[in-house]
Amino acid sequence: MSGGVETVVEALGVGKRYGPTVALADVSLTVEAGESHALVGRNGAGKSTLVSLLTGLSKPDTGTVTFGGEPAPPIGDREAWRTKVACVYQHSTVIPHLTVAENLFINRQPTRRGVISWSRLRKDSRELLDSWHVDVDVDLPAGELSVEDRQLVEIARALSYGARFIVLDEPTAQLDSDAIGRLFVRMRELQDAGVTFLFISHHLQEVHEVCQAVTVLRDARHVVTAPVADLTRAQLIDAMTGETGGLTVTDAAERDAVAADAEDVLTVAGLSGDAFTDISFGLRRGEVLGIAGSNASGKHQIAETIYGLRAPVRGVVTMNGRPLPHGDVKAALRAGIGCVPRDRHHQGLVLGMSIADNAAMSVLDRMGPGGLAAPGARTAVATKAIADYDIVAAGPLQQADALSGGNQQKIVLARALGSDPDVLVLINPTAGVDVKSKEALLGQVERVRAEGKAVLIVSDELDDLRPCDRVLVLRAGDLVAEHEAGWSVGDLVADIEGVTHD
Structure with a gap:
């Protein structure tokens, strides 16, 4: 007590x-x-x-x-x-393919004469959910x-x-x-x-x-x-x-603006696809561009379409003046786009493989004939990534699934930048990482920008958008607003949610 x-x-x-x-x-x-x-x-x-x-x-x-x-x-x-x-x-x-009712009472289903009583199972499930005010169809497959x-x-x-x-x-x-x-x-x-x-x-x-x-x-x-x-x-x-000063993130409002005559390295024209419609914008060299919106806004889908993870219904993505093939990740990589996808566990890493194997994936074609790289070459790439990105690990041969979330994300970023891309696409880059890892990851954004590359950040977290020179706001698949660096949280959130900010 x-x-x-x-x-x-x-x-x-x-x-x-x-x-x-x-x-x-x-x-x-x-x-x-x-x-x-x-x-x-x-x-x-x-x-x-x-x-x-x-x-x-x-x-x-x-x-x-x-x-x-x-x-x-x-x-x-x-x-x-x-x-x-x-x-x-x-x-x-x-378990996705089982119904809600089956998931609720798995391995303890009510029986009658040794056989599962499906009517009782549904009844018990409905009573359980009703008692806790959960309005879900008990017959629906849980995966839906x-x-x-x-x-x-x-x-x-x-x-x-x-x-x-x-x-x-x-x-x-x-x-x-x-x-x-x-x-x-x-x-x-x-x-x-x-x-x-x-x-x-x-x-x-x-x-x-x-x-x-x-x-x-x-x-x-x-x-x-x-x-x-x-x-x-x-x-x-x-x-x-264990330090004072809180989260340190570069704010684009505190640095020089992108040169007015900087050329577009990437353009999106009339792009429509899964959850978004008729989106157009340009991304200039040396610019950090953010896209904000709710999870239902279509922002993640736009970024995944640019990188080739999705194919658009119509519209064009142009990289250095050349249209990109639709739905082709390899073509996007060859054209000079690197990407940190939104789900590092399923899209960003092969968790059962080593740091060396994961870090070298995007540059295997440069390391040996037919993409066959000697173990020593992969180890060298990983050793450099561990040093450059301050990855806390036992060594390059440690499996990725043994690392913390922040260190896993650093590997994904190291691989995305390993091919020396002109455009870096970051989707929820600091999701599930701690404060210091967030600082380190966003610090890399500033380094990449300073090298004259362009960065596109799509994120649910407003801190991730502070380094952006501009932030585009999507709502229900439409581009509804644009904010210059120095935006206020209230104004940005008001546009994201579609409300008036007093």
Whole structure:
């Protein structure tokens, strides 16, 4: 108990090592009933390890975990753990080809005479979702749900086991602003109904919006736990980084404007495609151009069409005066376009391969006949990338899936720039990375711009757009506004949302 308030979960002095690596060192965390408690820290700070201890996926080497004052269940007793805690991960754990009802009661379907009772399964599922005000068709294949609805189904499934403590791991990473607002409303409603959340996010403004308490980890250690109201965003960043001064990002308004006579290196003319219509703009050498909008605006699709990941319905993309073939990534790469795609796990990296193999992918044709490169040549490329981009890794042969999110993203950026492109396309370049990795990634934008190359940044995060000389705003597939460097957050968001800013 803390001041008469029930303690839902408490970790006292927990530590965890993996070989010589200290993943957690003497960390303590107390989460009180009915609150949303934020857990923040840079990639590699120990958040994932702490969550694995709180959810029974691993056992602490030192210290204890208790629920409501009682010792945590044995590691092997998964049923007991499900009654205590559940984690809704950034990447959904629903089975896409099964219905919502089947996902809700998987491996515990109601039976009659040894046979699944489908009518009872649908009835129980509807009652469960109704009890938590989740309006989803129980007969719909889960793969057809929106990201927002998948999360609510996973929360409802966890609650059906009796758990009232839910870990939300980067829940807003794939949601637009409207969906984020609805998620926060549901969180508050569930808190009022007795549900407690541990909220993990790199978006510190969300921590202030939805959480009552926050714990900061740094370098596998506990730094501070405090009411959210007692810490400003800058203080949180200082606690996460161990430095003062907050996030340092170059603002285009503080540097010289692009020369008026700078030539267009890339032009988009009358481009229409999936989720966007009749878009035209130019991108000049030495310019950083941003595209903002909600997830439903079509901004991601435009960037993916420019790079050849999608084919347009009509319109032309011209690179250095030459039209690009539609839907051809290799042609875009040959023409001088490098890209950091929006999903590093599925589009940016081969996670089971080494840093060397990933870093050299875009330049294999330059390293040997037929794209066959000697291991030493690939290792040399990766070694240079590790040094140039400050990638924290054991070495070039380390697998990509063993790295933190920020270091994985640096590999994707290194590969995109490995071919020395004239245009760099960045789609959500700092998604899911910590503050210092964000600074490092956006710092590369400034370096590329200074070399006379052009950069296109498409992002959900306003910080990513600060280095832009111009920001185009898309809404419902249409280009609705353009903002010069020095834009105000209020004006930009008003155009994104289609509201009047007083």
